Amino acid sequence: MHLEYFQMIDRIEALDLEAGTLTASSTVPMESPVFEGHFPDMPLVPGVLLIETMAQASGFLVLAKTGFAAMPFLMSVDSAKMRDFVEPGAELTVSAALEHEGSGYAVAKGRIQIDGKRVADCQIKLKTLPFDQVPLARIVRARSEEVGLVAAMDTANGGRQ
Template identity: 55%
Template sequence: MRLAYFQMIDTISKLDCENGSVEAIANVPTESTIFEGHFPGMPLLPGVLLIETMAQTSGYLLLASRKFEAMPFLASVKNAKLRTFVEPDTKLSVTATLEHSGSGFDVTTAEIKFDGKRICNAQLTFRVMPFPEERLRQEMLTRFSEIHPTGLPS
C-alpha cells in the first residue's frame, strides 16, 4: 500500500477475466501519518480504506476484463461489513468476483482476509464509462503493469 498515493494494491497475484475473478495482495505499511490520527496510541487502518482496497481490486478486474477501454468508478457499496481491526504491518489477501456486467455498470463482490480469516466484505457497484482523458488510461495501464507480474491480459 502507498497510502499517500491512494494505491492500495501491491500485487495482483491471480487474474481470471474469463471467469471474472481476481486475487491481490495489499501490505499495510508499518508507518503512516494516517495512524497518527487513526487512532493515537491505537493505530488502525480506517475501514474506508479497506473498502477502497476492495474497490481497487475489483477495479483492476473490470479494467482488465474490458481491456482498458473503459474506466470503472465506484458508485455504491452495499452490505459492507468490517469485521476485525486491521493494524499496521499486516499482509492482506483481497479477492473480488464479477457478479454482473450490465450496460454501463458492473457489480462485484469482494472480501479481504488475513491469515485465512475474513476481515471485511461488500458488494460494490461501479459506473463504467469511457476514459475522460487518455492520460488516465495510460496511468492505469502503467500501474497495472507494475502490480501484475505477467503484464497486460491478452
C-alpha cells in the same frame, strides 16, 4: 500499499477472466500519517480505506475483463462489513468476484482476508466510461503494469492480449 496516494493494491496474484475473479495482495505499511489520527497509540486501517482496497481490486478486475476499454469509477458500496481490526504490517489477501459487467456499470463482491480469516467484505458498484471519455488511460495502464495486472491478463489469455 501506499495509503497517502490511495495505492492500495501491491500485486495481482491471480486472475481468472472466465470466472470473473481476481486475487491481489497488499501489505499495510508499518508507519503512515493516517495512523497518527486513527488512532494515536492504537493504529488501525480506517474502514473506508479497506473499502477502497476492495474497490480497487474490483476496478482492476473490470479493467482486465474489458481489456482496458472502460475506466471503472466507484459509485456505491452495499453491505459493507468490517469484521476485525487491521493493523500496521498486516498482509492482506484481497479478492474481487464480478457479478455483472455491461450497460455502463459493473457489480463485484470484494473481500479482504488476513491469514485466511475474513476481515472485511462488501458489494461494489462501479460506473464504467470508455477510456476515450476520460484522460486517465496512460496513468491507469502504468499502474496496472506496476501491480502485475497486464502480465496476469497475458497469462489468463494464454499469451494473447
